Amino acid sequence: MSAARRVTVQRNRLRFAAAHMATFRGDCEPLHGHNYHVIVEVEGELTADSWLLDFGELKRMTKGILDGLDHRFLLQRESKFLEITETDSSWKVRFGERGYVFPKGDVVALPIENTTAERISEWIAGQLSAALAAAGASNLSKLTVGVEEMPGQTGWYTVDL
Secondary structure, X not given: OOOOEEXXXXXXXXXXXXXXXXXXXXXXXXXXXXXXXXXXXXXXXXXXXXXXXXXXXXXXXXXXXXXXOOOEEEEEOOOOOOEEEEOOOEEEEEEOOEEEEEEHHHEEEEOOOOOOHHXXXXXXXXXXXXXXXXXXXXXXXXXXXXXXXXXXXXXEEEEEO
C-alpha cells in the first residue's frame, strides 16, 4: 500500500511585489499593488531515498517563476472588461475614462482574464507544474499554490500532476 506525503515551502524568499487592477462585477479596481507571499505544497510518494522533493529545489523553481513577476504590472491579457492594445514598446490599457500606458518591460501579460489571487495562483501552478515535470519529479501527484495578497487573504489553486 502506498501513502501520499506532502512538503510545503512558503513565504520568506517566496514573495514578489507587483501592481494590478482586477475587475469585479463589471467594474475595475484602481491601479494598486501588493507584497504577495506564495505558499507551495506538493504531494506524492516517497522516492527510494525517502524524499518527496528537496525543499531547496522546490524553492529555487518557485523563486525563478516569482522573480519574473517581481516589481512588474500584472496585466490580465484575456480580460473581458479592459480594452488592451499592444504596441512595439508599450501596453495601453483602458477602462471607461481611465487609461494607462505601460512600458513593455514593466509588464507581465498573463494569459488570464483577471489578476485575482486565485488566477495568479493558477498561473504559477501551471508554470511550476511544467518545471517539476522537466526536472523529472514523476513521484508527485498533486500541486497546490497559494498567493497571499495580505495576511489572512490567500487565493489557492490545486492541480493533479
